[in-house]
Amino acid sequence: MRISKIVEEALKAHKPVVALESTIISHGMPYPRNVETALAVEKAVWENGAVPATIGIIDGEPVIGMNEQEIEEFGKRKGICKVSYRDFPIVLANKLWGATTVSATIILAEKAGIEVFVTGGIGGVHRGAEKTFDISRDLKELGLHEITVVSAGAKAILDIPKTLEVLETEGVTVLSYKEKNFASFYSRDSGYPVDAVFETPLEAARIIKAKRDFGLKGGILISNPPDEKYALPSSYIEKIIAEALKEAEEKQIHGKEVTPFLLKRVAELSGGKSLDTNIDLVIDNARLGAKIAVALSEL
Ligand code: PSU
Ligand code: MN
Numbered sequence: 001m002r003i004s005k006i007v008e009e010a011l012k013a014h015k016p017v018v019a020l021e022s023t024i025i026s027h028g029m030p031y032p033r034n035v036e037t038a039l040a041v042e043k044a045v046w047e048n049g050a051v052p053a054t055i056g057i058i059d060g061e062p063v064i065g066m067n068e069q070e071i072e073e074f075g076k077r078k079g080i081c082k083v084s085y086r087d088f089p090i091v092l093a094n095k096l097w098g099a100t101t102v103s104a105t106i107i108l109a110e111k112a113g114i115e116v117f118v119t120g121g122i123g124g125v126h127r128g129a130e131k132t133f134d135i136s137r138d139l140k141e142l143g144l145h146e147i148t149v150v151s152a153g154a155k156a157i158l159d160i161p162k163t164l165e166v167l168e169t170e171g172v173t174v175l176s177y178k179e180k181n182f183a184s185f186y187s188r189d190s191g192y193p194v195d196a197v198f199e200t201p202l203e204a205a206r207i208i209k210a211k212r213d214f215g216l217k218g219g220i221l222i223s224n225p226p227d228e229k230y231a232l233p234s235s236y237i238e239k240i241i242a243e244a245l246k247e248a249e250e251k252q253i254h255g256k257e258v259t260p261f262l263l264k265r266v267a268e269l270s271g272g273k274s275l276d277t278n279i280d281l282v283i284d285n286a287r288l289g290a291k292i293a294v295a296l297s298e299l
Contacts, residue, residue, distance in 0.1 A: 003053075003112055010051040011113050015121030016293035018063075019044045019109035019117040022056035024073065026080045026099035027260040028120065029275065030267075035075035037279045039068065041105035041286045048290030053114060055105050057083060064112045067127030074099060078140065082256050084137045106135070106219070108143045115296065117149050117207075118289035119280045122161030122221065123259060124154040126243065134258065135166060142219040143170025148208050148296075150289035152281040153183030153190060153223040155224035156234070157241055157262045160190040171218040173211060175204055175212065178290060179225045186277050187234040188225035200287065205295035224288050230280040232273060240269045 003011075005142060006180060008019050023209065045052035053065040055116055056074055062069065074080065074097075081091055083098035091098040100108060102122050103176045107115050125134025142149060154163045164182060167174055176182060176194040184190035198204045225231070244265035253261045265274040 001062045001064060001111060002069070003106070004063075007051060007065035007112070014297060016050035016112045016116070016290065016297040018050045018052055018286070018289050019057070019105060019112075019114045019292050020045075020052055020054040020286075021046060021100045021105040021117070022054060022066075022099040023082055024120055025074045026077075027082050028263055029278065030264075031076045033275065033279065035072050037282060038071045038075065040279075041247070042284050044286035045118070048287050048294070050116075050290035050293045051287075053109075053112070054231075055100055055108050055260045057091050057098035058098065059102065062108050064114070065204050075274065082260070084126050084256065085139070085141060086255055088173050098119055103141040105145050106141040106145050106149070107292045109147060111164055115146065115148060116289050116293040117147055118285045119149060119151050120278055120285070121153060121155040122149060122151050124158040126136060127157070127159045129159060129162060131231065134255075139163070139166045139170055139172070142167070142172045142221060144217070145219055146212065146217065147294065148220040148222060148294065150222045150224055150285045151283060152185050152226050155259070156184040156186050156237060157245070157266070158260070160184055161192055164192055167221060169244070171216075173190040173218075173220045174223065175207060175220060177204070177225070183223045183225040184234065185281070186226065186232040186237045187226070188231045189234075193221065194223055201295040202292035204292050205299050207298050208292075208296055215269050222288070222292070224281075224285050226277055226281040227235065227284055230277045232270070232277055235268070237270070237274065240266050
């Protein structure tokens, strides 16, 4: 693993560090907005008192803390693998480029000693999973590692109640910032409640610390509802998701292609609105994640 100097020094000095993933760059957004977003997210982390560490795999080497040039490369290079847990050995052995999903980024963040990780929306149980068995590895890794993931809930393209059920099975504590219900990525309210609501980063940090102090394994998922200015009404986005899901079925899109396909089609069908929301919510998650990392390091 290569850890950048800035990140390594911050970790040694017990300063707050925030991990960031790279699938959102390579497979979640079009170039150049993906790169602009990744850099804006890093800036938001810095401005809120923490050190950003964008994570990915370059020529088979996991990198913790990419530089600007590397982020640019992740944004435009063709053929970068989307790396979930199972893909690690292939990418490492064959010295490939790998964009790490939430599941893979959790592994690398933990190895580096980073406790807070920011993304857009986690993967989860897909609609129709009772037939396809499509359940993101993100949920399992969240249950296995001592990490806090700040997100805007789970992606709206998923089955939210089933996702919350699996999170419970995996022992993931689900918290929400200020709203009583879990967010559904583009919308503020999925209609399903979380385990607890917190009003300040310090309150969240206290719950994280209690889990660690008591020796409880597993992660904490934080739902940060998208800003009212950018959130999309679920009645509006739901119609678009239904259309995108229908197309995915007709085109027989399966496995790891499903999520990138749906994100892209929803962005096209909404005339770019969903992409604007996605960008805004990741940056906002970065602000909150940095504040939680700061509060945690002070505790
Ligand atoms: N958040 C976003 N855009 C994304 C993702 C998260 O705003 O593209 C990525 C994450 O890397 C997450 C992945 O792990 O989507 C889920 O993929 P899948 O459903 O195939 O597990
Ligand atoms: Mn899947």
